Amino acid sequence: MTALNLPPGHRVVVKELAEDPAEAIAHHMSLEPVDPPDPRLLAPTDVIVRIRSAAVGWVDLLMTSGQYQHAPPLPYTPGLEYAGEVAWLGPGVDPGQLQVGDPVLVDGLLSGPRSVGAYQTYGGFADYAVAPAAAVRRLPAGLDFDQGCNLLGNYETAYHCLVTCGQVQPGETVLIHGASGSTGLAAVHVAKLLGATVIATGRSDDKLAEVRAQGADYVINCKNLDGSPGVRRFRDEVKALTRGHGVDVVHDGVGGDISLESLRCVKFGARFLIVGWAATPAVARGKGLRGAPNANMLPTNLIMMKGLTVRGCPTVLSTLHDPSIRAPRLAAIFQWVEEGRIRPHVSREFPLSAYKEAMLAKWRGEFVGGCVLRP
Numbered sequence: 001m002t003a004l005n006l007p008p009g010h011r012v013v014v015k016e017l018a019e020d021p022a023e024a025i026a027h028h029m030s031l032e033p034v035d036p037p038d039p040r041l042l043a044p045t046d047v048i049v050r051i052r053s054a055a056v057g058w059v060d061l062l063m064t065s066g067q068y069q070h071a072p073p074l075p076y077t078p079g080l081e082y083a084g085e086v087a088w089l090g091p092g093v094d095p096g097q098l099q100v101g102d103p104v105l106v107d108g109l110l111s112g113p114r115s116v117g118a119y120q121t122y123g124g125f126a127d128y129a130v131a132p133a134a135a136v137r138r139l140p141a142g143l144d145f146d147q148g149c150n151l152l153g154n155y156e157t158a159y160h161c162l163v164t165c166g167q168v169q170p171g172e173t174v175l176i177h178g179a180s181g182s183t184g185l186a187a188v189h190v191a192k193l194l195g196a197t198v199i200a201t202g203r204s205d206d207k208l209a210e211v212r213a214q215g216a217d218y219v220i221n222c223k224n225l226d227g228s229p230g231v232r233r234f235r236d237e238v239k240a241l242t243r244g245h246g247v248d249v250v251h252d253g254v255g256g257d258i259s260l261e262s263l264r265c266v267k268f269g270a271r272f273l274i275v276g277w278a279a280t281p282a283v284a285r286g287k288g289l290r291g292a293p294n295a296n297m298l299p300t301n302l303i304m305m306k307g308l309t310v311r312g313c314p315t316v317l318s319t320l321h322d323p324s325i326r327a328p329r330l331a332a333i334f335q336w337v338e339e340g341r342i343r344p345h346v347s348r349e350f351p352l353s354a355y356k357e358a359m360l361a362k363w364r365g366e367f368v369g370g371c372v373l374r375p
Helices: 021-027 058-063 152-165 182-193 205-213 235-241 257-262 300-305 315-321 323-338 352-364
Strands: 009-014 029-034 046-055 082-089 103-106 128-132 136-138 173-176 197-202 218-221 247-252 266-274 309-312 346-351 370-374
Touching (some): 082 128, 152 182, 205 218, 315 323
Antiparallel strands (some): 009 029
16 A cells, blocks of 8 residues: 555556567567556646546557557557546645546546657556646536547547538538448548538448447448458439539548548538548557558549549647647637537447457447456
8 A cells, every 4th residue: 555545556558669560469568567647756737547448449559550640669658548536636736727536538648658748658458547637627517437538539530520620510421431430430520510411331230230229321332242451432412312413521530442442422612521540450560660551542533533632630749849729629629528519439348457349349340439457
């Protein structure tokens, strides 16, 4: 026990980068016992959070192989976003901001593996974490811990892509790929809040049924009927759903073959938003090596003849380059939460001891929306 009388806990540790996330999960991660943080070693504005739920995200997977654009120093604990209870406050924390026992969520841009600075080793796959007070927010009313740790990363990404970059307007039609994933499903929710019609794609009828129940207007299973790799031709279905016009916006977090087919589903002058490349994670080298030896490519002839605007939408990098874009984004998201219009969908929960099973389930795309670890 420490002076805080908190029991010992555990944390997941990544000690070495792997060639790919599957290898990392199998060989380069471990669950280790750990004492609670010692307040005597912390800054006056630090907060100790007793973690109750941590999101298992796609970026958490990519980081284990160094295939994400940001790499925390080794060793580190994964878990970009987490929620829990305040266990200790430094003497410099404003008591009007936080109190011991408060339910909170931690801002993954200001603390944790994706942050910049002194708090990168404190991820959510643990019983305890330390975060600066500026990164700790009271859990919004109406959200539980599972929903709280699936809020910011997913909905900030959706907002940045669809509002800041895509400028989606009421009455437009948005084609959303990978709609059953946590960020894809958030994009479905945000697009509907913006007054758009949503056509969502995926590769499982059961998961697409859930996506439709979550608000998508139409769903399309894009897998080949014979089970072969790649995607089938679905442009005719999209054109039929849009009365022959095509979609106004494509939200592409998948990449690869689906991107090419999407270019044949758009109206003239459409916006093509590149959000990620979940189908082709090996575009980058593993083990933290830089470069993109297997980079995805888009045909310039189709881009020109369709008069397309193609825009990369890296939420974190864009915010680092221009921090002013974040305040209105957060204000809109928290207002939607307060109004009851946003509720992150979490469909799987695992104990911390089952972190490998949880990460593999995410890697295989076995669930709709969010997945969490509960210490």
